[in-house]
Amino acid sequence: MSTLAIKDLSKSFGGDTILSQLELKVNEGEFVSLLGPSGSGKSTIFHLIGGLYQPDKGIIELDGKDITGQKGSISYMPQSPSLFPWRTVLENVVLAQELFEKPDKQKATEMLTRAGLADYINSYPAQLSGGMRQRVAFVRSLLSPQSLICLDEPFSALDEFTRLDMQKWLLSIWEEERPSVLFVTHNIEETIFLSDRILVLGARPANVIEEISIPFDRPREESLTLTPEFLQLKKQIFHTLRGINND
Amino acid sequence: MSTLAIKDLSKSFGGDTILSQLELKVNEGEFVSLLGPSGSGKSTIFHLIGGLYQPDKGIIELDGKDITGQKGSISYMPQSPSLFPWRTVLENVVLAQELFEKPDKQKATEMLTRAGLADYINSYPAQLSGGMRQRVAFVRSLLSPQSLICLDEPFSALDEFTRLDMQKWLLSIWEEERPSVLFVTHNIEETIFLSDRILVLGARPANVIEEISIPFDRPREESLTLTPEFLQLKKQIFHTLRGINND
Amino acid sequence: GGGSTENGEAEENASEELKDITFVLDWTPNTNHTGLYVAQEKGYFEEQGLNVEIVMPGEAGADQMVASGRADFGISAQEAVTEARVQDIPIVSIAAVIQHNTSGFAAPVDRGITSPADFAGKTYGGWGAPVEAAVIDSLMKQEGASVDDVEIINMGEANFFTAVERDVDFAWIYYGWTGVEAELRDVELDMLYLTDYSEKLDYYTPVITTNEEMVNSDSETVSAFVAAVAKGYQFAIDNPSEAADILIEAVPDLDPELVKASQEWLSPKYQDDAARWGEQDAEVWQNYADWMFENELLEKELDVESAFTNEFLPEE
Amino acid sequence: MIRKSWLPVTVILFIIIIWELSSRFFAIPDWILPAPTGIMTEALAGWADYQHHIFSTIQLTIYGFLLGVTIGLLIAIALHLMPKLREALYPLLIMSQNIPIIVLAPLLVIWFGFGLTPKLIIIVLVCFFPIAVATIDGLRQTNPELIHYMKMAGATNKQIFTKLELPHALPSIFSGLKISATYSVMGAVISEWLGANQGIGVYMTLASSSFRTDRVFVAILFIMILCMLFFAIIIGLEKLLIRWRKDENG
């Protein structure tokens, strides 16, 4: 349960300005998604929040405290799984937790089982399929102790059903513990189904060009995705994105 | 333009049987998709076709020739980009071509431009976003000289529009040169839009549990995805997959 | 009266506490060192109230160890002591182990080297010191030849027998060890001793050394030590075969056959024509230092008086 | 293990046979290159006389190697964690490898006497460098993607080091250990030339100065056996500690 506020954030690599005067806010217990074309700077925003890069300009605040350039404030799932090849699945998922407290292997085992990896607890990453590795990274981020969760395309390598299952799981955890979530995805349905608010990033230099509040009640059911309101919203976002791409 | 025939293929890792007596055929110039739950063995099938692993049993034939355990017969795009960190984007995309002939840097540059990477031709992989790396790997596979193309979730990290753009590009190349394509994806719309035929893999040990021929004419337009027939087909496949997942 | 008191003290020391002494050799143990090992085995050191440890210097080199006081006594040679003292290194020679220089130039007989004149046109294998060329030159000059006609190469780690197999025709050896080994092997050598050609080159090698500090402030220990060593060499002079056995016993890794033969050859040469074992003559020191200075092997003249002393040798 | 080692054993046996035959055929004198049978005879006959030398050297090697490896690792870790220090001290490390024993020996003996200390210093000097260089290089080559993850996850520098960089550098560290282990035995032998009363180094110089080439080769034989033993232990440890690699390729 944290509030994230990004103010006037700019970042460039070499000569290329990637982000320019970005403003962004995630309220306490809110689930916010970022949508934007490939290469627009979504992962870069995460890296800045996580303190990996120093911004050229701007401030990042968590609960009113300036955390610009400061590491360890968020629970993070990177775009590529980034598992340690010499650690088993179980040892990998407790890694983030290990950095702050005694790892809870009991809970880790339960969560891995929930993610359909019960048989792979003692396997090494190289023995897993792409989607399995992604789920391991997902479980790892859920086990981190921080209350702001940043997920970078967590379900991109999953089939529709595993994905739906994971989404529902994520929602149930979210509804129970109410962490603030910042979520990157390319899947419009997913983003509507999960979010309170969607921020659409424009092409370079990226900034929030549209903000969409999702009106649907919680808890949400899978059947929601078949309602006309849902499809209407999907179409709207689709057109916004098309606008960016045709620029 | 090749024919691929997989006969009675079995493979296990350690004690786990992943594939059991799999039968699969890709006809000359055909576009075939594989759908299946995460961890069902799709990538493993590719690895077997590519000769990386030796099957426990069974034969893989290309144009009637036994290529079981033989490498280099397919143009391949792996699930994770697998780019060489010390090669620039341009040097990376010509890699597969380099193995057999003098690389055509002219054509490579053109294709990178088509993939929206014109500004990144001389960048290193570490400087790219996730989606960009995936496009580099895609261009690399298109530049390989072999006529059977195996693509393992090539567009999973792309936003809807870049993805659509890449799909259309792939289709245009396919219609022009008519290679045989074996395609893995988790996106049901994508698979209907692109394929002649869809093979649905069941849970472990995997085998083809359903085969769906796509009746739509070619060339296909984007608008196809909004037709009721398309939606009907999508629903049908969705149910098939749900069936597997509920087992 | 005074003498007996001293002896009494020494005995008292022996029964109580022995003084620890470190003695450093110049190389690996060989028959040059027999007297030391005899003194060790026969308890002559203990009689003098000393507990002596004999160490090999390895790469460290004996002279610096002795000069710095890390070792109390050591083995060196007159030429080294001369060079060292000229560099202000405070070591002093306190006894000559062998009266006359037993080194010389040796060549297998098939090289036909029977006099220094024959060196011309041949290859000499040495260790690269300027003194070698000077010595060869002074021998050859007497017969009207010059060192310029000798090819000098450095044979480094290779030993005499190896070197003469290839490239090298003659080398500078101690007859008492390498020459005796040749006899054992039935390798026939032509041996040209330095002493046969030049008085000035009859210097003391090896000698026993200590540092100035010991000489000046602990003469008692030095006397006691030299007394024991002298007794040891006297024993080796009188009983070559038994002395050889003692050395072999003390250093079992040596080749017994070589030690025995070498001891047989060397025993008469320890004292030779001197009045007592260990005696050194100022003239010998002066001659060789002058020779070195003339040949530009020394940067300044040696103060012969302080380079050696006979004062610790037992009265005969 | 057993199944795999027949090949090198065969090669070594083959070399020994060739050596024996050419020794006999060309009648190479013993004092130049003794035949293997001659060496073996001496090795067996003299065992009681020289075995104390061998145990002494083994002991020295173990102390020196452990000390050298510890120091090498500590230096590498310190220099890795403090880049300023690395800049400042790297040249000194290199210099340390260029002080000839002939110069160092007198100084060491003058400062530390003829005891264990100067010998250990020599072995450490020989051992620590390959370890230090390999470890520093290994630590620097950690996958940057994983470092990024660790930083984002809030790992402290110490955690990044212990949980990521160190396990990642393990293969490099073992590569350095292998080189160091190989040098440590020779280092011990050399250190014994610095004034010792026992040890293979002493035995060898004595043998060499009394022209007993066969004994010199007995000494070499034991140096080699010791060295292979050390190397085998390192490889065993490597297999034990770097398990995942095998699984990955399996």
Place this chain on the structure above:
Amino acid sequence: MIRKSWLPVTVILFIIIIWELSSRFFAIPDWILPAPTGIMTEALAGWADYQHHIFSTIQLTIYGFLLGVTIGLLIAIALHLMPKLREALYPLLIMSQNIPIIVLAPLLVIWFGFGLTPKLIIIVLVCFFPIAVATIDGLRQTNPELIHYMKMAGATNKQIFTKLELPHALPSIFSGLKISATYSVMGAVISEWLGANQGIGVYMTLASSSFRTDRVFVAILFIMILCMLFFAIIIGLEKLLIRWRKDENG
């Protein structure tokens, strides 16, 4: 480069100053440890007399190092490409590092005389090993994901080697090159003790046998300078060849 090197220079200067001061303060005799000023005086005064020694050693070092590196690389590559060969020959490689010069010297002299050959053999023996071990280990650590891709793409073993394994092993190879370069100068000096008429090794033994400790240190000074030069060249080459690493972290 220039900006970065002030730190090590400072440290070295600091050490030299401490040394000079303690030399004076404790009145350490010149023949034990000459003061830096004394060494510099001799270095300047004697330059004309000893410079030919230095050039001779430089030449020897370069030949030996290049030969050693070439052989080390070739061995590593051969053993990597032929695992059977690796099994068979690896023990021999280790053994080669355990033949003491004292034993090898006579044999080399008998077989090759006192010329250039035996010296090159010594340097090669010293140089090739770190390179070979580091290269073999580097080649074996190639990212298996990339190897899988290359195999699937139909790369021949040769292509996998040249296009993937070799570039991937470059950092390890440079790690080995750094160790070897450091040893090569010392190797050349040692090889000169094996019978040479000029070279730093000869200059040093002469100085040592005539108790000119200041000259011994002049020799060491030049050994160190040479070594640092070699090392700097290797690091320069590394920077030139392994460009992408810098970009990646930048």
